[in-house]
Amino acid sequence: MKYASPSSVEEATGVLAGALSAQVFAGATDVVPQIRAGRKQPEILVDLKGIKELLNVSNEATHWRVGAATPTARLTQDSDFSSEFPGLSEAAGLIGSDQIQNRSSLGGNLCNGSPAADSVPAMVVNGVRAVVAGGSGSRTVPVSEIVTGPGKTSLADDEFIVEFEIDHMPAHTGDAYLRLIPRTEMDIAVVGVGVRVTLNNGGQVSAADIVLGAVAPTIVRVPEAEAALVGNQINDEILATVSAAASAACNPIDDKRGTIAYRKQVAGVLAKRAVLLAAERAAERNGDAK
Amino acid sequence: MSRRHITATINGDEVDFLAEESSSLLNALRDEVGLTGVKEGCGTGDCGSCSVLLNDCLTCACLVFAPEVEGGTIVTVEGLANGGELHPLQQCFLEGAALQCGICTPGFLIAAKALLDRNPNPTETEIRYALAGNLCRCTGYDKIVRAVQEAASQIREA
Numbered sequence: 162m163k164y165a166s167p168s169s170v171e172e173a174t175g176v177l178a179g180a181l182s183a184q185v186f187a188g189a190t191d192v193v194p195q196i197r198a199g200r201k202q203p204e205i206l207v208d209l210k211g212i213k214e215l216l217n218v219s220n221e222a223t224h225w226r227v228g229a230a231t232p233t234a235r236l237t238q239d240s241d242f243s244s245e246f247p248g249l250s251e252a253a254g255l256i257g258s259d260q261i262q263n264r265s266s267l268g269g270n271l272c273n274g275s276p277a278a279d280s281v282p283a284m285v286v287n288g289v290r291a292v293v294a295g296g297s298g299s300r301t302v303p304v305s306e307i308v309t310g311p312g313k314t315s316l317a318d319d320e321f322i323v324e325f326e327i328d329h330m331p332a333h334t335g336d337a338y339l340r341l342i343p344r345t346e347m348d349i350a351v352v353g354v355g356v357r358v359t360l361n362n363g364g365q366v367s368a369a370d371i372v373l374g375a376v377a378p379t380i381v382r383v384p385e386a387e388a389a390l391v392g393n394q395i396n397d398e399i400l401a402t403v404s405a406a407a408s409a410a411c412n413p414i415d416d417k418r419g420t421i422a423y424r425k426q427v428a429g430v431l432a433k434r435a436v437l438l439a440a441e442r443a444a445e446r447n448g449d450a451k
Numbered sequence: 452m453s454r455r456h457i458t459a460t461i462n463g464d465e466v467d468f469l470a471e472e473s474s475s476l477l478n479a480l481r482d483e484v485g486l487t488g489v490k491e492g493c494g495t496g497d498c499g500s501c502s503v504l505l506n507d508c509l510t511c512a513c514l515v516f517a518p519e520v521e522g523g524t525i526v527t528v529e530g531l532a533n534g535g536e537l538h539p540l541q542q543c544f545l546e547g548a549a550l551q552c553g554i555c556t557p558g559f560l561i562a563a564k565a566l567l568d569r570n571p572n573p574t575e576t577e578i579r580y581a582l583a584g585n586l587c588r589c590t591g592y593d594k595i596v597r598a599v600q601e602a603a604s605q606i607r608e609a
Binding site for chain 1: 511
């Protein structure tokens with residue numbers, strides 16, 4: 162395997178176009194284990210960290226730009242970002258140890274294609290967009306359209322994600338991400354739930370996004386739970402509907418981390434808790450916030 | 452197989468070495484530079500025994516490709532002692548018997564140094580979270596946590 166470190170997007174797409182099999186990487190926290198396990202044997206390893214756009218984090222008028230290779234530690238340590246998007250920041254911060262946090266990235270977490278990727282439900286509820294570069298130019302697509310199945314993405318062989326665009330959190334809106342793992346740290350989600358809720362002046366839910374991870378081949382949106390919330394004050398009855406809808410939306414596997422029945426049950430419980438947490442944050446975010 | 456010439460500052464010294472392009476930093480440090488304090492446990496970023504500071508960031512050397520460190524700065528366990536004088540963390544690990552077989556120890560020392568560099572007075576909980584990426588099959592962790600607490604206290608008083 163050869164190693165290339167292009168210093169511009171154009172140079173990188175050129176390297177990809179000229180390679181029979183290339184593997185782009187940022188922190189390589191998933192790529193190295195896959196190579197060692199014999200699941201990948203690319204001709205060339207393309208390190209994207211030499212491209213400045215991929216390590217850029219900027220807070221702009223209408224949105225944040227977060228470079229796809231930015232270490233997640235940098236996001237969790239950014240107090241402006243973390244106070245605006247506590248759910249997304251916490252989800253990104255759950256990925257592995259400090260050693261991993263200094264290497265792992267939103268772009269890698271997404272493109273690895275794991276159904277259990279913690280940052281993905283949190284990105285999707287926040288409507289995050291991916292700016293994709295490739296040989297035929299650049300395109301901007303919702304994060305929800307990148308992963309098509311375990312380990313599979315909609316990106317062409319010569320494409321990679323440059324950065325994410327994250328619109329500022331609207332007023333009276335909060336996000337949350339909760340996951341369950343079999344121990345207290347350093348594990349892969351049995352269930353992950355991302356929620357974003359907007360409240361109106363009367364305290365009723367005016368917008369809701371609920372996305373589950375680790376319970377199906379890809380993330381799962383729960384429109385029945387979203388519909389149950391919108392237009393209503395959150396109460397026990399509504400939360401019971403949210404839980405039941407989240408459990409019903411699961412299409413999980415049985416594995417060493419949890420059975421099908423367990424994952425469904427936990428998805429319902431976590432969805433309810435995440436809605437309450439997101440609503441609490443929404444109530445605290447006043448109209449002056451960006 | 453093509454070998455690349457790489458220059459990096461390792462434990463304060465500028466070092467040149469040759470490594471295969473797809474070689475891990477872990478293998479390059481051990482086999483090319485001779486720094487065998489960096490241990491291989493899992494090779495997949497789970498156990499932390501190959502922890503190094505790369506450009507001041509705590510990192511598993513097994514997850515880094517050797518050419519990535521061109522022009523960079525690396526600190527390994529060999530860089531902790533000051534001449535013949537052990538770093539307080541090393542001294543406290545010794546005195547507190549915070550190791551048995553010792554394979555994980557260099558990684559724990561580096562991860563603990565990374566913690567104390569940014570937080571000189573960590574709580575027990577903060578220490579346990581900061582060391583969550585380092586696995587030890589011998590000690591049960593308690594003596595390691597106490598050694599880090601003791602070293603932190605000595606460094607603060609120094």
